[in-house]
Amino acid sequence: MSQTVDRALSILPLLAEGPADLGQVADRLGVHKSTALRLLRTLHGHGLVYRQADQRYRLGARLFALAQEAMENLDIREIAHPHLVRLNESCGHTVHLAVYEEHEVLYIDKVESRYPVRMYSRIGKPVAITVAAVAKLLLADLSDTERRALAEQLDYPLYTARSTPNAAAFLRELDKVREQGWATDLGGHEESINCVAAPIRGADGRVAAAMSVSAPNVVVTADELLTLLPQVRRTADAISGEYSGRTPVKETPA
Amino acid sequence: MSQTVDRALSILPLLAEGPADLGQVADRLGVHKSTALRLLRTLHGHGLVYRQADQRYRLGARLFALAQEAMENLDIREIAHPHLVRLNESCGHTVHLAVYEEHEVLYIDKVESRYPVRMYSRIGKPVAITVAAVAKLLLADLSDTERRALAEQLDYPLYTARSTPNAAAFLRELDKVREQGWATDLGGHEESINCVAAPIRGADGRVAAAMSVSAPNVVVTADELLTLLPQVRRTADAISGEYSGRTPVKETPA
DNA sequence: ACGGTCGTTGCAGATAGCGCAACGCACCAG
DNA sequence: CTGGTGCGTTGCGCTATCTGCAACGACCGT
Structure with missing residues (x-):
């Protein structure tokens, strides 16, 4: 070099x-x-x-x-965005889109309905990789060896009592997530915040991105948030379909 | 090099x-x-x-x-943001914050109330320097020689019939803006969009940033938008006070 | 099986980058 | 006014570092 x-x-x-x-x-x-x-x-x-x-x-x-142009070249964001907005309009909570890249998971889009909060707040910033629901989905799709290697070299900060404590627990969680095809983060990063997430797959079936809905305890309980899971998965599947070219982008008029 | x-x-x-x-x-x-x-x-x-x-x-x-961290180091953004939000809440229109750097003017913050539009849409992208109201304010504060040199080397794209057509017109406009202490863009960039802008000054009295309120013709006429000028200037002055250290950040309780 | 394209490697030569030392400048104290 | 200190800046000679070449291997389509 x-x-x-x-x-x-x-x-x-x-x-x-x-x-x-x-x-x-x-x-x-x-x-x-x-x-x-x-x-x-x-x-x-x-x-x-x-x-x-x-x-x-x-x-x-x-x-x-440069960062802005890089953003715009991520075609998956382009495709996903309207879906994220629609989901946000229907459920009212924060919606995130994340990708995995070079041992990091990062948010590349975010829709937040309530407040005109600092918009760029988190976009581009690496995600808490050991606990975030989207991170679990993205890492669960790596090959066995990659997953193991990555899990070993990670730190496992205890954000809360429910944070993933170590590599072994993390790998178990990834297996479970891989199995069930969706993931949650129930207070693992911030005590009062819960997330449900679903994977977005490319034409080759591999996980290309992940999306999640997040909400604080004070607004909805974890159980209530989980009832949104089918909707989240449907949205993710719709994006997958479009991204992989299976679904025509234009809706056929009735 | x-x-x-x-x-x-x-x-x-x-x-x-x-x-x-x-x-x-x-x-x-x-x-x-x-x-x-x-x-x-x-x-x-x-x-x-x-x-x-x-x-x-x-x-x-x-x-x-990196871009994100660079953002966060711009302390003027930090200070200005709550003011921008407050102005946005009161008038409902899009509010921008911009700075001049290396022959470019760029938005570093934006508050948009209506739609959950792509948030990062324009932040970081260079502004149409020859017509934007904030650009006029920022350039009007350069030294005579700098202004002249810059005006010469610029292109003057005719976005609309009211765009600044050439260097001479631009320099005249800058003089006027410098004189009156505020600026407008009335359909100079997009036919149907108007802006009013005011400067934010540092401790040395020089223009450190500029802010603007923008709205499309269909929502308010140019004349109506101009009635917001005092409010925009007051906001800009409040930010100036805080940025230059003249105003204590905490409000004194009654 | 074969030619073509593309990414990758090792090497010898020379360019381009390195650190040194000296300079200019602003600021400060005596 | 003068000597001192702490910056950023410059020119230069040496050699470490980068460069382009040529050869290799992988992959793909014919």
């Missing part, structure tokens, strides 16, 4: 923590200031870092544009 | 257009395949590029995470 590029890219997560000046960047990279300067200049030239008035560097605007 | 890094970063916008295979990347970079491979591998190692099932490359997940 390319040393220079490697160093340059290491600057990005570093700046993500907050603005930094040349010296700090050079130190944390373990290179001479002049080297750091050249790297920063190159990043700057591509708009990935921005030099603010006090001469310190921070992440730049092009990053948004 | 660093050639290697330069080449590597050039891959990102290229992939933003859509997935590409090794050969395509190498061709468009004008380098040998083996070189492109090494660069892609390095990008991949940092999660900026993802290799999909068909071996083609596309932009990766880390990009979202």
Whole structure:
């Protein structure tokens, strides 16, 4: 791998923590200031870092544009979105769409009806992989060896008393999820939040994405939320059909 | 500037257009395949590029995470957001927050009340710089020389009959905006959409951001929208006060 | 079975990046 | 006013690092 590029890219997560000046960047990279300067200049030239008035560097605007374009190229989001909206309109709860990528699970879409909450709040942020219902579905579909390897190298933070405690428990849960074709997270991430999730499959039958409905205890009990399962599964299946090309996109008029 | 890094970063916008295979990347970079491979591998190692099932490359997940973190470091967004929400609740229209950076104006926040529209729709995407009300405010605050230089090198696309047609007209408009301390876009970008905008200033009095309220003709006429101007300016001033540290963040209880 | 395409690897040569040291500048204290 | 310190910046010589080549292997369609 390319040393220079490697160093340059290491600057990005570093700046993500907050603005930094040349010296700090050079130190944390373990290179001479002049080297750091050249790297920063190159990043700057591509708009990935921005030099603010006090001469310190921070992440730049092009990053948004790139992330945005990357989003738009995820055709599954395109297809799924109207379905998610419809489900949200019918049940009123938060609806998420997530994919697995490179040992991470991340939300790529979200519909939230009630509040004009910060919209981008969670989109793009890695999901609590050991407990989230969508994560279980996505990981359950990996091959045996991949699943095992991944389960071993994960951390199992105890968000709540009901969080998945270790690799063994996680693998058991994945087997169960794989078996039944849907998943839940009942207070495993936030004590008062429950989710039901269903898989979205591509033409090859593999799980391409997962969607979930989440609601806090105070609005509906876990049991009540579970009654939505058939609806969630139907929505997921509809998306699967469209995504895999089985269902024509246009509805046939009566 | 660093050639290697330069080449590597050039891959990102290229992939933003859509997935590409090794050969395509190498061709468009004008380098040998083996070189492109090494660069892609390095990008991949940092999660900026993802290799999909068909071996083609596309932009990766880390990009979202980075863009997201970059967002969160924009403290002006943090401060402004509740004000934007409040304004939105009171008038019901779409509210935008934008900043100027590196010859571009981009939205960094947006509150839209009516529909559960695709939330990230426009955030992060460059704004139509020659016509948008927020863009006029942000550019009007640049120094004379900067303004002139920028105005010259811009394109002036005629989105509608009322779009700013050329550099001279644009500079006149900027002078006017600078003078009056607020700006409008009356059908200059989309025939049926009008905006009113006001500047947000930092401690040094310079314009740090701009906010606007937008609404389509069919909902309110341009004249009606203009009656909101005082409210928009008050909101912007409130944000300015808080951002520049003049106003204590906590309200003093009566 | 065979040619074509595509991704991958090892290598030798030379380019391009590296760290050093010195400079300019702003700020501060005496 | 002057000497000192802490920045970012520059030019340069050395060599580590990247490059392009050529050959390999996998896959696919004919």
